[in-house]
Amino acid sequence: xxxxxxxxxxxxxxxxxxxxxxxxxxxxxxxxxxxxxxxxxxxxxxxxxxxxxxxxxxxxxxxxxxxxxxxxxxxxxxxxxxxxxxxxxxxxxxxxxxxxxxxxxxxxxxxxxxxxxxxxxxxxxxxxxxxxxxxxxxxxxxxxxxxxxxxxxxxxxxxxxxxxxxxxxxxxxxxxxxxxxxxxxxxxxxxxxxxxxxxxxxxxxxxxxxxxxxxxxxxxxxxxxxxxxxxxxxxxxxxxxxxxxxxxxxxxxxxxxxxxxxxxxxxxxxxxxxxxxxxxxxxxxxxxxxxxxxxxxxxxxxxxxxxxxxxxxxxxxxxxxxxxxxxxxxxxxxxxxxxxxxxxxxxxxxxxxxxxxxxxxxxxxxxxxxxxxxxxxxxxxxxxxxxxxxxxxxxxxxxxxxxxxxxxxxxxxxxxxxxxxxxxxxxxxxxxxxx
Ligand SMILES: [Zn+2]
Ligand SMILES: [Zn+2]
Ligand SMILES: [Zn+2]
Numbered sequence: 001x002x003x004x005x006x007x008x009x010x011x012x013x014x015x016x017x018x019x020x021x022x023x024x025x026x027x028x029x030x031x032x033x034x035x036x037x038x039x040x041x042x043x044x045x046x047x048x049x050x051x052x053x054x055x056x057x058x059x060x061x062x063x064x065x066x067x068x069x070x071x072x073x074x075x076x077x078x079x080x081x082x083x084x085x086x087x088x089x090x091x092x093x094x095x096x097x098x099x100x101x102x103x104x105x106x107x108x109x110x111x112x113x114x115x116x117x118x119x120x121x122x123x124x125x126x127x128x129x130x131x132x133x134x135x136x137x138x139x140x141x142x143x144x145x146x147x148x149x150x151x152x153x154x155x156x157x158x159x160x161x162x163x164x165x166x167x168x169x170x171x172x173x174x175x176x177x178x179x180x181x182x183x184x185x186x187x188x189x190x191x192x193x194x195x196x197x198x199x200x201x202x203x204x205x206x207x208x209x210x211x212x213x214x215x216x217x218x219x220x221x222x223x224x225x226x227x228x229x230x231x232x233x234x235x236x237x238x239x240x241x242x243x244x245x246x247x248x249x250x251x252x253x254x255x256x257x258x259x260x261x262x263x264x265x266x267x268x269x270x271x272x273x274x275x276x277x278x279x280x281x282x283x284x285x286x287x288x289x290x291x292x293x294x295x296x297x298x299x300x301x302x303x304x305x306x307x308x309x310x311x312x313x314x315x316x317x318x319x320x321x322x323x324x325x326x327x328x329x330x331x332x333x334x335x336x337x338x339x340x341x342x343x344x345x346x347x348x349x350x351x352x353x354x355x356x357x358x359x360x361x362x363x364x365x366x367x368x369x370x371x372x373x374x375x376x377x378x379x380x381x382x383x384x385x386x387x388x389x390x391x392x393x394x395x396x397x398x399x400x401x402x403x404x405x406x407x408x409x410x411x412x413x414x415x416x417x418x419x420x421x422x423x424x425x426x427x428x429x430x431x432x433x434x435x
Pocket of ligand 2: 008009010081126212
C-alpha cells in the first residue's frame with residue numbers, strides 16, 4: 001500500500017519553532033493530515049535525540065514506531081537538516097541539506113563524526129556547521145552506506161544548493177565525485193517539480209517535496225507519496241528515492257513561497273522574469289541589488305524550455321508528456337486556509353480549528369478531504385461555502401499574488417466581494433505564529 005511521507009520538519013529545539021512540537025503532538029497531527037511516515041527532524045540535537053530514543057521504538061524495518069500498538073500508528077524516520085556555512089571555490093556558501101538515517105546507531109555515529117569536527121549541536125536543532133555540503137555527504141555515508149542525502153529547498157536564494165545568493169550553479173560544482181550519491185532534490189515552497197524538470201542534471205534525481213513545518217498545522221503542506229509498502233521500511237524508502245520510484249508529490253502553489261519572484265522587500269519592488277529582463281537586477285528605488293527569485297534562477301540554470309516539457313493536467317495531476325517517467329504532482333491549498341477564507345477569519349482561530357477537526361473526524365484525513373471525498377459529502381458536514389472552496393482548489397480556480405524577497409505570496413479562493421470578504425481582514429495564509 002502506498003504511503004504519504006513528510007520528511008522535512010523541525011522539533012521545538014530548532015530556532016523559531018513552536019513549543020508544541022513534541023512526539024505525541026506530531027503523531028496526532030500527522031494522523032489529521034493523512035501523513036503515514038513522518039521525519040523526526042533535528043536528530044542531531046542531544047535533548048531531542050534522547051526524547052526520540054525514549055519514546056520511539058525501532059521496529060526492525062528502519063522506521064520507528066510510536067505508541068504501544070506499533071503497527072497501526074504513525075511511523076517516524078530519523079531525519080535532520082543541517083545548515084553548512086563555508087567558503088568554496090572563492091565564494092561564501094550557505095547551503096541546507098537533509099540527511100535521513102536508518103537506525104539510532106548510524107545517527108549516533110554521524111553525531112560523533114560532527115562533534116569530532118567541533119560542530120555545536122546543542123544550541124539549534126538545525127545546526128549550523130562549517131563542514132562543506134560535500135564533506136557532510138561523505139560523513140553521512142561513512143556513518144551508514146544507506147544514509148539518504150537530499151538538498152533542502154534547492155532554489156531558495158540564501159540557503160538552497162542552486163540559490164542565487166550563496167549556492168552553486170550545479171550539483172557537480174558542489175559535490176564533485178560524490179554527485180551520484182545525492183539521490184534527491186527538495187522542491188521547497190517556492191518551486192514545483194516542473195521547474196526542476198527543466199534541469200538536465202536533475203534527470204536522474206528524485207524530485208521530492210516536504211513541509212519544512214515549524215509548527216503543527218503546517219505539517220504535510222507539501223509531501224511525497226511513495227508506492228512502496230510501509231512494511232518495507234527504510235530500505236523501501238531508500239530504494240524509491242535512489243531509483244526515482246516515487247509515486248508523486250503534493251505541492252504548494254510555488255507563487256506562495258517567499259522567493260518566487262525577484263524583488264526588494266523594503267522598497268516594495270517586485271519583478272516577474274520578463275520585467276527583470278527589461279529592467280535589470282538593480283532596485284530602482286535604493287540602487288542595491290535585488291534578491292533574485294526562484295523563477296529567475298530557474299530561467300538562468302535551465303537547460304530546456306518550459307514548452308519542451310509539454311505539461312498536461314489530467315484531473316488535477318500535473319505531468320510532462322515529454323518525460324512520462326517523471327511522476328506527477330498535485331497542487332493543493334491547506335484546508336485550514338480554505339475554511340479560514342470561507343469564515344473570513346485567520347487560519348489560527350479556534351473557530352477554524354473546530355470546523356477542521358469536525359470535517360476530518362467525519363470524513364478522513366485532510367489529504368483525503370482535499371483530494372478524494374465528494375464535494376456533496378463535504379457540503380453535508382461543513383456547508384456549501386467550504387465545499388465550494390475545496391472544489392475551486394481542485395479545479396485550480398484561484399487568485400494568486402506571488403511572493404518575493406522574503407514576503408510570502410498569497411493564494412485566495414474567492415474574489416473580494418464574491419464572498420463578502422473584506423480584503424484587509426484576511427491574513428496572509430502562511431503567516432503562522434512560528435514561521
Ligand atoms: Zn532549510
Ligand atoms: Zn527546514
Ligand atoms: Zn530597494
